[in-house]
Amino acid sequence: MSWTVGKVRITKIVEMETVGSTRFILPAATNDEIRKLPWLMPHFATDEGRLKMSIHSLVVETPARRIVVDTGLGNDKQGRGVPTWNNRSTPFLESMTAAGFPPDSIDTVLCTHLHVDHVGWNTKLSGGRWVPTFPNARYLFGKTEYEYWRGYTAEPDKVAVFNDSVKPVVDAGQAELIPSDHWLCEEIRVIPTPGHSPGHMSVLIESGGEQALLAGDVAHHPCQMAHLDWCSVVDTDPAQSAASRHKLFSRFADSPTLVIGGHYSAGHIRRDGDAFRFVALQS
Template identity: 70%
Template sequence: MRWTIGRVKITKVVELETVGHTRFILPSAGSEEIRRLPWLIPHFATEEGRLKMSIHALVVETPTRRIVVDTGLGNDKQGRTIPIWNDRKGPFLDDLTAAGYPPDSIDTVLCTHLHVDHIGWNTRLKDGRWVPTFENARYVFGQTEYAYWRDHSTAPDKAAIFADSVAPILKAGRAELVASDARICDEITLIPTPGHSPGHISLHIRSDGEEGVLAGDVAHHPCQMAHLDWSSTVDSDASQSAQTRRELFARVADRPVLVIGGHFDAGHIKRDGDAFKFVGAGH
């Protein structure tokens, strides 16, 4: 899947897709509630009201940069709380290369936040050690986000995630810690969007008069645009995440701004009463 914003090309490289099996993360999104949002069907939900989601990376190619935004689950990881996320042997790097982006061609990795399903391919296992997957890239982490997980990764699963997917990047000298509103390049500026995690960031892209937002996990699914209070079970601050959703979606609603989620495809946000709805790009 590819989209363009001016001279910026965005390519989605999927690691894992799912239909249903999402109640553990969005418990309010029952099938009856989803069927009451017909604009979700068929692109974002099934006729039965089951949510469609994916774990993916977004490659953002500007005239001067090749950036991977979020890196999925990774292979060979251990200590994850969801069993199928352990010891994966997926073809993600081959798929990335087939899309035209071999790992050694990437110059920047940017993580919207440091949760397990957004940082896994930061590293790969080589001779028993975790090393940076993208050996020519600088890894951009939000300073607030990094500091939080450095100091709050004592639980066994959090410790494993930090140890295999974050700490090796620091050890290799590849990390760059930035402010939540930092300018990454001519076309890309960060937006602070806390709530899902303490230092969550989104990307604002502007090129040749066109705009886009890579929202990360501000919303896990477009159903949260209609129900701003449907916070994820893994949000660090549920009320803050709802407020961030309202603010970000209001900023782009009813404007030609392409919005791409951390777990869903691109579209445009429209005001719908006191909330919003999502119209998939090209749908």
């Protein structure tokens, strides 16, 4: 899937799609509750109330840059908290190349945050070592985010993610730590949306009088637009996460801004009483 915003093109490269089995991330999103939100069907949920989600990367092409936003789970990784995320072997890089984006053509990698499903393809296993997957890219990590996880030791799975998917990039000299209001180029900047993680950032694209928002994990699923207080079990600060959702959705609601989530596809935010709903972009 791809979308055009002025002179910028956004292409989604899917690593994994899931239906259901998402209660571990959004426990409030029961089948009964989801069926009360018929606007989620069929794009974001099944008629039975099971959530549809994906893990994907977004390639953003400007007239001068080729940027990958978030890098999924990766192959060959160990110590993940979800068993099916361990020791994966998928043709993700081949899919990127077939779509016209070989790894050596990428000049920038931007991680909205440093969770397991957003940094995995930062590195690949080569000769028994983790090396940057994108050899010609600068990797942009939020300074607040990086400093939090660099010193984090409480959960072994999160330590493993940092050690195999973040630290090797820094050791290779390809990382740059950025503030949460950084401009990448004329068309693209990040905006602070903390809560899901301490330094979570979303990406704002502006070109030719058009806008797109790559929201990352401000919301894992559009059902959180209707229920701003539905938080992920891995949110660092649930209250701040809910506040970021309200602020961000209020800013872009009822506008033509194209919105793409870290785990759901494109649409537009609309006000719905005291909350919001998401209208899928018809392909």
